[in-house]
Amino acid sequence: MNYLFVLILFWCSLQCSVNSAQILVISSMPAHSHYTLAFRLVKELADRNNQVTFISPYPQKTQAKNYRDISIEETIDFTREFKKTLFELDGMGFIGNKLIDTELGTGLVEHTFKNSEVQKLLNSDESFDVVIIEHFLNEALIGIAHHFNAPVVFLAPVASCAKNNYLFGNPSPSSYVPDLLGSFTKHMNFWQRLENFLVINYNDILREILYIPKQRELFKKYVKTNLELDDLLYNISLMLTTSHPSVTDAVPHLPNIIEIGGYHVSPPKDLPRDLQEYMDNATDGVVLFSMGSNLKSKDLTLDVRRSILGAFSKLKEKVLWKFETDLPEASPNVKVMKWLPQQDILGHPNIKAFITHGGLLSTIEAVYYGVPIIGIPVFGDQRNNMEAAVSNGYGVSVLLQDLTEKTFSGALSEILNNPKYRENVQKRSKLMHDQPVKPIDSAVYWIEHVIRHKGAPHLRSVATELKWYQREMIDIIVFLMAVTSVILVTIFLLLKKCVKLIMYYSKLKKTTSRNKKKNKSKENVNCPLKYS
Numbered sequence: 057m058n059y060l061f062v063l064i065l066f067w068c069s070l071q072c073s074v075n076s077a078q079i080l081v082i083s084s085m086p087a088h089s090h091y092t093l094a095f096r097l098v099k100e101l102a103d104r105n106n107q108v109t110f111i112s113p114y115p116q117k118t119q120a121k122n123y124r125d126i127s128i129e130e131t132i133d134f135t136r137e138f139k140k141t142l143f144e145l146d147g148m149g150f151i152g153n154k155l156i157d158t159e160l161g162t163g164l165v166e167h168t169f170k171n172s173e174v175q176k177l178l179n180s181d182e183s184f185d186v187v188i189i190e191h192f193l194n195e196a197l198i199g200i201a202h203h204f205n206a207p208v209v210f211l212a213p214v215a216s217c218a219k220n221n222y223l224f225g226n227p228s229p230s231s232y233v234p235d236l237l238g239s240f241t242k243h244m245n246f247w248q249r250l251e252n253f254l255v256i257n258y259n260d261i262l263r264e265i266l267y268i269p270k271q272r273e274l275f276k277k278y279v280k281t282n283l284e285l286d287d288l289l290y291n292i293s294l295m296l297t298t299s300h301p302s303v304t305d306a307v308p309h310l311p312n313i314i315e316i317g318g319y320h321v322s323p324p325k326d327l328p329r330d331l332q333e334y335m336d337n338a339t340d341g342v343v344l345f346s347m348g349s350n351l352k353s354k355d356l357t358l359d360v361r362r363s364i365l366g367a368f369s370k371l372k373e374k375v376l377w378k379f380e381t382d383l384p385e386a387s388p389n390v391k392v393m394k395w396l397p398q399q400d401i402l403g404h405p406n407i408k409a410f411i412t413h414g415g416l417l418s419t420i421e422a423v424y425y426g427v428p429i430i431g432i433p434v435f436g437d438q439r440n441n442m443e444a445a446v447s448n449g450y451g452v453s454v455l456l457q458d459l460t461e462k463t464f465s466g467a468l469s470e471i472l473n474n475p476k477y478r479e480n481v482q483k484r485s486k487l488m489h490d491q492p493v494k495p496i497d498s499a500v501y502w503i504e505h506v507i508r509h510k511g512a513p514h515l516r517s518v519a520t521e522l523k524w525y526q527r528e529m530i531d532i533i534v535f536l537m538a539v540t541s542v543i544l545v546t547i548f549l550l551l552k553k554c555v556k557l558i559m560y561y562s563k564l565k566k567t568t569s570r571n572k573k574k575n576k577s578k579e580n581v582n583c584p585l586k587y588s
């Protein structure tokens with residue numbers, strides 16, 4: 057009996073030492089995809105008995121166990137204007153995009169710091185064992201973690217890329233790691249590699265002169281400390297990335313970068329009854345069409361909308377379209393819904409294809425459930441995601457400017473009638489599910505690892521302590537080039553000297569031999585006189 061008691065106590069203390077940590081999670085970008093990623097983690101950590109505080113624009117309607125919201129709803133109004141420009145982002149150029157990043161980042165950080173509930177938290181005597189920040193244009197918010205003297209985990213809504221690799225010194229050679237915002241695949245020819253190299257470096261420079269200085273300024277303004285923003289940014293314990301080789305490229309990762317792509321997807325739940333019946337009865341299959349949460353389908357031009365509807369009207373399959381307004385001109389096989397449970401529909405056996413904007417979460421969900429995709433990429437990493445889907449043989453991409461009834465019909469018929477797309481995406485799906493631990497368990501494990509060890513400096517590469525030219529071995533290459541040049545010049549000068557000497561001597565020899573000959577002939581001429 058006593059034994060049992062001690063055992064239970066021991067087990068309890070074990071459980072308590074790992075669980076029931078105080079965790080602060082910050083997700084400042086008011087967008088469904090960003091929130092989805094952060095909230096999935098919040099929920100898992102709370103379910104595992106940690107006390108979670110979640111700063112986000114979307115507080116839950118009902119408060120759950122182990123979990124408390126701090127609402128920064130004001131960021132929703134602030135970003136509304138930006139969302140209207142999403143369809144134009146592509147044409148704005150690198151500087152235009154960076155300026156938008158700077159402005160968006162400034163607003164997100166300011167609204168978070170100025171929020172009265174956040175201020176209340178900062179002025180409380182609470183403490184946290186770890187602070188998890190969903191990293192999106194909010195570097196200065198790391199000051200909150202510093203205030204609580206807590207180690208930092210970044211949750212990246214993307215794969216490791218130029219936006220975050222520099223914080224860890226993660227190697228990312230432009231020879232085979234394409235820019236996240238470009239449209240190259242990992243196989244690049246000479247000119248593509250050149251462009252990739254220039255674009256990545258140009259963007260790095262723009263980040264350093266346009267974007268980060270503003271974040272440094274905000275950090276100074278809102279955080280009382282002698283430290284600089286960079287001291288904290290280059291001291292992050294861990295980054296969890298939304299990537300996995302089944303969807304994103306196989307690229308180098310330092311030990312403090314953990315791929316957890318797919319962690320936000322769960323096995324399909326039951327559909328609402330009308331949808332369930334609709335899906336069950338669709339014997340010819342269903343095509344799901346959703347442009348994600350940031351882009352509204354009604355933002356599509358009238359021409360594009362007409363082309364899409366024209367192509368749909370020729371299908372024998374049914375079409376479920378997430379659209380924000382009614383579409384009276386749609387053919388009878390098209391069902392329009394303002395909201396739909398995307399994951400659960402993708403999990404239905406009658407689903408035949410998924411038309412998407414190519415957002416990372418949608419792409420991951422398609423692969424998770426093994427559904428081939430047609431992508432209409434619009435901005436950000438969408439084109440890059442679609443290029444990967446095309447090159448991996450499970451997707452067809454149609455750019456918005458090329459979209460006509462003919463091209464769209466062609467894409468639909470290719471995806472629906474050529475079995476290769478389904479086979480390839482099913483293969484990818486098997487790869488995504490073939491992992492030693494589930495991505496969500498891996499995420500929790502690594503967060504707890506950081507909590508247990510109060511940070512993770514042992515995972516950090518010294519790459520961040522090196523100057524960029526040291527890290528890229530530029531100084532060594534320049535040095536070697538200098539030494540080689542000195543050696544080559546010396547050899548050249550010596551050779552020149554030698555050649556001169558040889559020429560001099562050979563000339564000398566020639567002249568002396570000519571002189572000799574002359575003398576000889578003179579002698580010969582003279583000879584008779586002499587000897588005769």
Ligand SMILES: *[C@@H]1O[C@H](CO)[C@@H](O)[C@H](O)[C@H]1NC(C)=O
Pocket residue numbers: 206207208283287288291293510511512513
């Ligand atoms: C870096 O992080 C570790 C723990 O993660 C912490 O102990 C250390 O004080 C931090 N350094 C700075 C400069 O903040």
